[in-house]
Amino acid sequence: MQFKKIYIFISFILTVVQVSPSIPQDSKKNCGALYGRVFDQETGDPIAGITVFLPEITRSGFTHEDGHFFIPALPIGVYALQTFRIGYQNVLLNVKIDRCDTNYVEFRMKSSPLNMESVVVTSQGDKTMDVLTEPPVQVEGKKLRQQLGKTIAETISDEPGLDLRSMGPAPARPILRGLGGDRLLILEDGGRTGDLSATSADHAVVVEPITAERIEVIRGPEALMFGSNTLAGVINVGRGYIPTTNWGHLHATVTYQGETVNNGSSGGASVSMPLGPFALRMDGSFRSAGDMKTPIGTLDNTSINTQNGSVGLSLVKSWGFVGIAGSYYQSDYGIPGGFVGAHPYGVDIDLERKHLEAKSQIFFRNPVLKQLEINGSYSRYHHEEFESSGILGIEFGLLSYNFSLITRFKPFGIFRNGAAGIWAEYRDHAAGGLAF
Numbered sequence: 417m418q419f420k421k422i423y424i425f426i427s428f429i430l431t432v433v434q435v436s437p438s439i440p441q442d443s444k445k446n447c448g449a450l451y452g453r454v455f456d457q458e459t460g461d462p463i464a465g466i467t468v469f470l471p472e473i474t475r476s477g478f479t480h481e482d483g484h485f486f487i488p489a490l491p492i493g494v495y496a497l498q499t500f501r502i503g504y505q506n507v508l509l510n511v512k513i514d515r516c517d518t519n520y521v522e523f524r525m526k527s528s529p530l531n532m533e534s535v536v537v538t539s540q541g542d543k544t545m546d547v548l549t550e551p552p553v554q555v556e557g558k559k560l561r562q563q564l565g566k567t568i569a570e571t572i573s574d575e576p577g578l579d580l581r582s583m584g585p586a587p588a589r590p591i592l593r594g595l596g597g598d599r600l601l602i603l604e605d606g607g608r609t610g611d612l613s614a615t616s617a618d619h620a621v622v623v624e625p626i627t628a629e630r631i632e633v634i635r636g637p638e639a640l641m642f643g644s645n646t647l648a649g650v651i652n653v654g655r656g657y658i659p660t661t662n663w664g665h666l667h668a669t670v671t672y673q674g675e676t677v678n679n680g681s682s683g684g685a686s687v688s689m690p691l692g693p694f695a696l697r698m699d700g701s702f703r704s705a706g707d708m709k710t711p712i713g714t715l716d717n718t719s720i721n722t723q724n725g726s727v728g729l730s731l732v733k734s735w736g737f738v739g740i741a742g743s744y745y746q747s748d749y750g751i752p753g754g755f756v757g758a759h760p761y762g763v764d765i766d767l768e769r770k771h772l773e774a775k776s777q778i779f780f781r782n783p784v785l786k787q788l789e790i791n792g793s794y795s796r797y798h799h800e801e802f803e804s805s806g807i808l809g810i811e812f813g814l815l816s817y818n819f820s821l822i823t824r825f826k827p828f829g830i831f832r833n834g835a836a837g838i839w840a841e842y843r844d845h846a847a848g849g850l851a852f
Contacts, residue, residue: 682703703721
């Protein structure tokens with residue numbers, strides 16, 4: 417029944433995606449807006465499907481069939497504009513947003529084949545790099561689609577310093593600089609995931625990579641903003657549950673994957689649309705795979721079935737945004753038996769997470785304060801483990817409440833990227849079944 421709902425949802429997305437939105441007729445009447453067009457450098461043709469991103473204020477837009485894009489309700493300032501699309505080199509340029517004016521930009525992008533990046537290992541470090549200000553590793557755009565795997569850990573495992581630990585295809589978890597578990601924090605849109613993946617190797621991370629927008633690996637002092645036990649670092653998966661941009665048009669994306677080693681398939685779709693001053697975003701995904709096949713036979717009890725969906729609504733203005741979102745994640749997967757640390761004959765795990773979050777971001781117009789971020793979330797996680805005989809071996813329940821308030825400062829004095837705030841968490845954890 418769940419797969420039937422997902423099929424109907426994806427069919428709806430495919431139908432909606434065929435609508436070709438027009439360029440806003442009143443673009444010149446908007447204050448604090450960015451309007452532009454993107455062309456192919458070689459042919460001069462307009463390019464559709466380009467993601468235009470302003471990272472300082474987390475606003476974004478997409479180009480349409482005629483190459484135009486439009487990002488309304490922007491605060492005044494100078495921003496770095498980034499572009500992403502598979503098959504083209506990324507572009508980085510500065511744009512200035514003036515009061516009560518729509519700024520027009522026009523640029524060309526050079527095509528680029530999908531070549532794998534080389535990895536160079538040297539015996540000497542870069543002495544010119546300040547470790548305390550080392551920028552985070554980001555996997556996004558075409559790089560994210562090239563490396564997309566069944567889990568977050570598999571997707572980023574080829575990045576330098578990263579690996580994964582796993583007791584099967586489903587419960588893989590990243591390892592950063594040789595450390596994992598509670599020493600490596602995994603976040604979703606900057607907030608706690610509310611799962612138990614850090615407590616045991618057979619517990620899965622409740623984050624589906626197929627609808628992720630980007631994955632950030634944060635190391636150094638900045639990781640301490642997310643908790644006191646981030647010895648290895650932080651991996652933040654940007655999902656965009658709560659819209660931070662009102663795009664002005666309907667946008668939709670559809671992704672589908674298939675693999676033969678386990679007769680598996682997965683698909684995801686997302687829709688973003690304007691509702692007056694509000695922005696609405698919905699997404700859904702599924703993943704289904706059988707037991708893995710190896711050169712010496714089938715590895716029993718390694719199948720996986722996962723469903724995931726979310727809906728978010730936010731009010732987007734030039735002063736910032738405020739929004740709320742809810743998501744649901746359900747997965748049942750197998751853990752093979754017969755090796756050290758596993759159940760002798762394997763175990764089947766059924767888990768679900770219900771998640772609510774609220775977020776607000778407010779920009780300031782003074783020489784000291786840059787912005788204020790307020791986040792709150794609630795997660796209900798339930799997890800059951802069934803032995804090979806079918807009886808319930810153990811079950812876990814976890815209620816998580818999180819709140820954070822962070823003020824970011826503009827460069828002044830000796831500070832280049834300062835922030836101050838508070839973070840609080842309350843967790844209610846219970847275990848049942850044949851708890852040992």
